[in-house]
Amino acid sequence: MPNGSLEKFIYTDSNPLKTTPHLELERLFQISIGIARGLEYLHRGCNTRILHFDIKPHNILLDENFFPKISDFGLSKLCTRKESIISMLDARGTIGYIAPEVYCRNFGRVSAKSDVYSYGMMILEMVGGRKNVEALVSRTSEIYFPNWVYEHLEQGSNFGLLNAETEEEKEIARKMILVGLWCIQTRPSDRPSITKVIELLEGSIEALQMPPKPVLSSPVRSPPESSTLSTLS
Template identity: 60%
Template sequence: MKVEGDKKIEAFLNRHEFLTPKWYRYSDVKNMTNSFRDKLGKGGYGDVYKGKLLDGQLVAVKILNKSKSNGEDFMNENGDRQLTWEMLYKIAVGIARGLEYLHRGCKTCILHFEIKPHNILLDDDFCPKISDFGLAKLCPGKESVISMTGCRGTIGYIAPEVYSRNFGRVSHKSDVYSYGMMVLEMVGEKTLNDEDYHTSEIYFPHWIYSRIELDEELRLQGIVDDDVDQERVRKMILVSLWCIQTDPANRPPMSRVLEMMEGNIDSLTIPPKPFLSSPS
């Protein structure tokens, strides 16, 4: 007997025929993943492997666990390849474009709730693909405001209103917050050295906002290669700080985030100081 949730999913797929899943035998999945040889990562619901369909298209194959787990750090066999600032910027813009599509491009708004580096896959051209929709929710309303009975997401990327309704209503702005924290992490990993970044005395959002307030050069000398890179980095920082505003109403929608990322940096202003707390 089908439960109510299964019926809703089936009805949704019937309305959107292009989303209808294709069934594969276990032997097919084993063949397309080369016997699960290339492990891409581990999410909250299972391991993810690199696979290839018969037409040559690369896919991510998730093998579901029997029970939910917290997951482990993202693993990638190409992790030793260095990303330039230009590449990081293009990745950040690509993710923003993907989220904007989920929020506004689909007939039904999709809220992801797990935007973090672990769930961003890169193809051979470093084009980002948003993955792991295990916590996603459909939101048919134009305002994309939903009701939730519990907290969902990963600590460090969860918007304040998701774990406490005192901060506001849960909506597409919750994904915006997660995006901002993720991009700040991308900047922080490249600007702070390993010793500084992993010390408990430094929480990067605090560190970077204090430099913004003092109108400092953000200590980018020797880190970025040229003026073009400096503009990209400053843009990533300012946009991210707008995204992690405590009040959801103060965060821009992803359409505006995309405009800010692709626009002129001179049009960006320093946001109000958000209420930031270390995840320790």
């Protein structure tokens, strides 16, 4: 995949020697729809349903036209198309993208909605230009990125969104943020299906309501070198 992974195009980097450009919002928006269509195929288009469990920018590869491809199925799980809920003995995924029910069953049952949560975290990062959990931020209130996004959204601020200069770009950014916040609702039943996500992204922004504020942060972040796990204690 000639353009490598999505992560190198979306995060703000203070290194002056870095030459990789940020992608414009319209391109990021089309990539987010492409990823959602890929997930819809895994969840609904295959004879055997595939839950990925490790959706994140690092695992999205871009071809020469910046069309996204979902990669790395090392943590995925297969289930029949009739199954809506699956049983798991261990948590799996990457810190910062793991749905609450995957690491604590008190929040609900593991299902395709767990991938929707990871997808929501990812598109918030895509539009915001920073990782959703930052260990080095100066204020505790900024550690959990979705809370920071939500507070600025309530205030009507564009909070320095990537290249959001025109009204059209600001509308795209707001749409991606609203959909992302719906995707990371704590209870799986409150999240849209990935099919509904596509409908929301391609529809009018007027149809998008303000979601409830996120109430959970991710599990405590481990050192970056060991962020992908197959089990959580």
